[in-house]
Amino acid sequence: MNASLPRSIPDYLDRLREALAGADPALVQDALYDAEEYLRSELAENPGKSEAEVIAAVASSYGAPDEVADIYRDTEVKVQTALRPPAPPRRKSALGRFFGVVADPRTYASLFYMVLALATGIFYFVWVVTGLSLSLGLSITIIGIPLLILFFGSVRILSLVEGRLVEVMLGERMPRRPLYADRSLPLMERIKELFTDPRMWSTMLYFVLMLPLGIFYFTLATVLIVTSLASIAAPVLVWTGFADVGMSVDGWTLINLQNDVLYTNVPYWGLPVLFVGGFVLLFVTLHVARGIGRLHGSLAKRLLVKSAQTA
Structure with missing residues (x-):
């Protein structure tokens, strides 16, 4: 799994965007922002580690780009269903x-x-x-x-x-x-x-x-x-x-x-x-x-x- 992980935060964001291809552009923007904020905060808390090491360390908790994309798609369906007024x-x-x-x-x-x-x-x-x-x-x-x-x-x-x-x-x-x-x-x-x-x-x-x-x-x-x-x-x-x-x-x-x-x-x-x-x-x-x-x-x-x- 680690061999397929991105080596940098920009690479992670690019792969997340590719995994979300076809999704609503507003959803893609939210996912990219959340992912960068999370990875940057983890990188700031571990100044002795490289971006690749931080990504590999948080992969089990935050997830690889494909996994994050699936989570966002599923969550979006649930949220939109909950917020949508009765038809x-x-x-x-x-x-x-x-x-x-x-x-x-x-x-x-x-x-x-x-x-x-x-x-x-x-x-x-x-x-x-x-x-x-x-x-x-x-x-x-x-x-x-x-x-x-x-x-x-x-x-x-x-x-x-x-x-x-x-x-x-x-x-x-x-x-x-x-x-x-x-x-x-x-x-x-x-x-x-x-x-x-x-x-x-x-x-x-x-x-x-x-x-x-x-x-x-x-x-x-x-x-x-x-x-x-x-x-x-x-x-x-x-x-x-x-x-x-x-x-x-x-x-x-x-x-x-x-x-x-x-x-x-x-x-x-x-x-x-x-x-x-x-x-x-x-x-x-x-x-x-x-x-x-x-x-x-x-x-x-x-x-x-x-x-x-x-x-």
């Missing part, structure tokens, strides 16, 4: 699938993410634009380069924060550990790798895109929700006597407040149509939210997670 019952009819969206917990999480995206989008955009422009502007001074390095480090931290939001609300598996760094490399090489990492720039692109996406998500969610609820509420208020029908035709405001009396400019014959339309629009809104959640989760996965093939 809604499968509907056979088209109407069942249309109205069954109300029983999917992921729908409401996606809708909440659409509303929250405005705040996070503004923060990410301001952070990236301000941090990048300030760091580059001061790069000719003595504090410019350290400030730029700190800014790039903060981007990696924010990518993990956004990843947790995406995984919890949208259900897309995202990294739970940062990217591992080869600490055996000289400091300048590690800094160079930080600047040349394509995933760093794609993360900043994602943060910049979050502003227009956040505005779009928030506007779409609020308009659809308000329109559907108002369309349902207006007929109910008229039928229960809390509002009256006005014949005004200038504008399409569903409820007008005139002289402390509620009016709606929809005629009586249109109230049932308005009520049914609002009810249907509410379910359409839930479908739209769930669809946007899936699309945005895929976008976040593509821009925030380093592919195992290119790592």
